[in-house]
Amino acid sequence: MLKVEHLKKTYPKSDRVAVDDISFELRPGEIFGFLGQNGAGKSTTIKCLTGILPFDSGTITICGHDIVKEPIKAKMEMGYVPDNHSVYERLTGREYVNYVADLYKVPSLVRTERIDRYAKLFKLENAIDRQIKSYSHGMKQKICIIAALIHDPKLWVLDEPMMGLDPQSTAEIISYMREHCAKGNTVFFSSHNLDLVKKLCHRAAIVNDGHLIDIIDLAGNDANKANLEETFFRVTGTYDERLFEDYVAQESPDMRPQLPPQSDEEVVVEEIVDIVEEK
Secondary structure, three states, X not given: OEEEEEEEEEOOOOOOEEEEEEEXXXXXXXXXXXXXXXXXXXXXXXXXXXXXXXXXEEEEEEOOEEOOOOHHHHHHOEEEEOOOOOOOOOOEHHHHHHHHHHHOOOOHHHHHHHHHHHHHHOOOOOOOXXXXXXXXXXXXXXXXXXXXXXXXXOEEEEEOOOOOOOHHHHHHHHHHHHHHHHOOOEEEEEEOOHHHHHHHOOEEEEEEOOEEEEEEEOOOXXXXXXXXXXXXXXXXXXXXXXXXXXXXXXOOHHHOOOOOOOOHHHHHHHHHHHHHHHO
């Protein structure tokens, strides 16, 4: 589905390597998390694999198409939701999605059905024919998601998709990420929210300072989820190793290490994932 091999990216006039020899491969039917703090290299990696940024060395293939040698074919297989709302705000939501559908050559009848279906799914029926400049942050995020899905991509890439969203919008996006994955497609998303990645993903990669530290299998594996937690906080320098070792030795929830306090947003997202799982 997506294969990244020995990716390296530097920026002009900078000695720092933004992405340093990163390799990973995504499987059909999985949600893959890309976990790291701000500045870890998540967005740079995503901009390379979507063809937005050139890179120094390495290869990126999407459904067998090289992003450099066959950029159009590669991008036709992918839907991308950026971490900002790069949309034409004077267009209505419907006009914008139709514009994107034109780029992907989506037939008229197919796009009409999909726009109506996604507008209903994401609660935009009453806003789809209004100018995007009148939309809230969450509504703009939803219209970007609809545009990214209009051609039914096999690979769906999202950069920090839950940032700034209200609980209802977050729940809707989480639910559809799972639905898209259940069809045999692949979802790749970046986040700095450990609990969201731990509960939502089949596998997750931890990145720090441009390096891929580890890829951890999370599907139904509580031990690996604990390993994800340990590795993440070791890498970011906020983990108490002594407390973690006591926790592993005694296997007692009461000995769980004291993690840095979560933001209100992270707590809400964690609760939303629990609610979606119960449905």
